[in-house]
Each structure stands twice: as C-alpha cells, then as structure tokens.
Amino acid sequence: MITRAFLSLTILLLLGTGVMPALAQDCCAQLACQEQAQAYAQRMIELLTPLGNSPADVAQRRQQVEALKRVNPAQYQAIAILFGELKSWAAAGPKRNLCLQEQITARASGPQLAGVLDWASHFVAEQPPIDPSSPEFCNVFAWQVEVNQGAVDAFRSSESYFLSAKTFVLAKTFGVKPGQCGGRTRLWLGGGLNYQDRDAMGLLAVRGEYRLKDLGAELATVGHLKYVVEPGFGFGPNTFQVLTGLGADLNLLQLQAMAGYQSRGNRYLLQLGAGYTFTKR
Structure with missing residues (x-):
C-alpha cells in the first residue's frame, strides 16, 4: 500500500531517498515557508487519518469518498479545501512539495503514514470539487x-x-x-x-x-x-x-x-x- 502511494503521490515522490532534506532547503530553510508546510502537514494528517486504510481498488475508494460526502460533508469539504490550497501553495515556490514531505514523515509513521499517503495520492489524482455551499x-x-x-x-x-x-x-x-x-x-x-x-x-x-x-x-x-x-x-x-x-x-x-x-x-x-x-x- 505504501509503495503505491510513493509511486503515485506527486508531493511525496522523493520520500526516504536521503536527498530530500538537501533538496527541501529552499522552503524548509525559510521559517515562514517551513511553518506553512508544518501547518499543511498537520491538517492533512488530521483529515486523512480518520479515513483509515485506503482500498486498493479505485472504484472502492471513490465509493468511500461519496459516502464521506453524505455522512460527514464538513470533513469532505475540509479535505477539498486543503488539496485546493496545496495545489496553489506548492506551485508558488521551488521545493515546497519536498518540505511538505519532510513535515508529514516527522509527524506520522507506520500504518497511519501509509493510510495518509494512500488517501493523499487519491486526492491529488482526483482533485475533490469544492462544495459552493461551504461556510467558508x-x-x-x-x-x-x-x-x-x-x-x-x-x-x-x-x-x-x-x-x-x-x-x-x-x-x-x-x-x-x-x-x-x-x-x-x-x-x-x-x-x-x-x-x-x-x-x-x-x-x-x-x-x-x-x-x-x-x-x-x-x-x-x-x-x-x-x-x-x-x-x-x-x-x-x-x-x-x-x-x-x-x-x-x-x-x-x-x-x-x-x-x-x-x-x-x-x-x-x-x-x-x-x-x-x-x-x-
């Protein structure tokens, strides 16, 4: 499961290669950018951990996401907003994705990390639409x-x-x-x-x-x-x-x-x- 996430998740491509900390310095060496990456990493872990392990089948993952929209629309909306923000944030500067990787792995490990990575890969690949009825x-x-x-x-x-x-x-x-x-x-x-x-x-x-x-x-x-x-x-x-x-x-x-x-x-x-x-x- 974790291997699939590593291969498919753009923001975690170089995780565990040993060169990540050096490449991530452009963002993580700057206090403001590092704090933003820390905040995004924490939000991602808090939002995706309750989803548990991601099903291997794409259709099953989509069904679980649709069920989440019905049962807990606020959590789904928060996930949609998070990945919408991450897309813009990561494109705004070099090496931001790599700094985010470092912050995620500093806060999660084992089965929790595997689940977060798998669900993150899903939401990166299939950007969830933002519900216009959001209170934001x-x-x-x-x-x-x-x-x-x-x-x-x-x-x-x-x-x-x-x-x-x-x-x-x-x-x-x-x-x-x-x-x-x-x-x-x-x-x-x-x-x-x-x-x-x-x-x-x-x-x-x-x-x-x-x-x-x-x-x-x-x-x-x-x-x-x-x-x-x-x-x-x-x-x-x-x-x-x-x-x-x-x-x-x-x-x-x-x-x-x-x-x-x-x-x-x-x-x-x-x-x-x-x-x-x-x-x-």
Missing part, C-alpha cells in the same frame, strides 16, 4: 433571497412597522480564485421592496460582508459570523438608506440583525432578517 467564503456563482422585518423609529411616537424582501447576486469574493473557498470579503449586488407607512418602495442595494469567525471545530465548521454593511438607493427623491450589523451563515441559511439610517424623514431603522442562498456548481 467561496468564489462561485450564487444568489440569495431574504425577508427582513423590524421597526422604523422604534420606541418613538413616529414608530412604524417595516418589511422588506430582497434578492442578491454574488458579484465577487476577494482573495480566492474562481471555484475556491476561504475568502474573507465578498460583495453582493441586488435589490428589492421596502414596505413601511402603508407604502412600498423599490430599492437597489450593495452589500459588503466580512467573515469574522468560523463556527464549530476546524474539521466540522458549520458556519460563520460576519460583519455586514449595506447602502441602498430607492426609486424616488430622498430615499437613501444605509444598514450595518452582524450576520451568521449556517450552511445555506442566513440570519442577520442590522440597524441603520433612512433619509426618508431622517429616521433610524432596526431589522431582523433571514435568507437562503442558491448556488450553481
């Missing part, structure tokens, strides 16, 4: 619909009920290539209808989001907290509004609580909302 910000085509309700001038004599329905299209996720995840900032474009004071108003909106913190463990992330800012422009005079607040993405479900200012009568706005995201793979 992904650079994919997506759109969402949401409903918000709240109050304008809450706790004042001018208080009135507020309701809005909006739809957004993901315009850009910054810092990651198309199809990849792990970004921090993204931009949505959209619009909808506001209803207040027995009147409906069309609105165009731009929403910026910044991912603050992931929810769950590293290997079982279920969502994230985000900071949201959303300026909007209504159809009509004096109809500008800006909202800001916190939101949470739980897989494809979005929740948010925001406050803001509305130029229509110089009023302030409080709202709670929920939405759902649709993605195209």
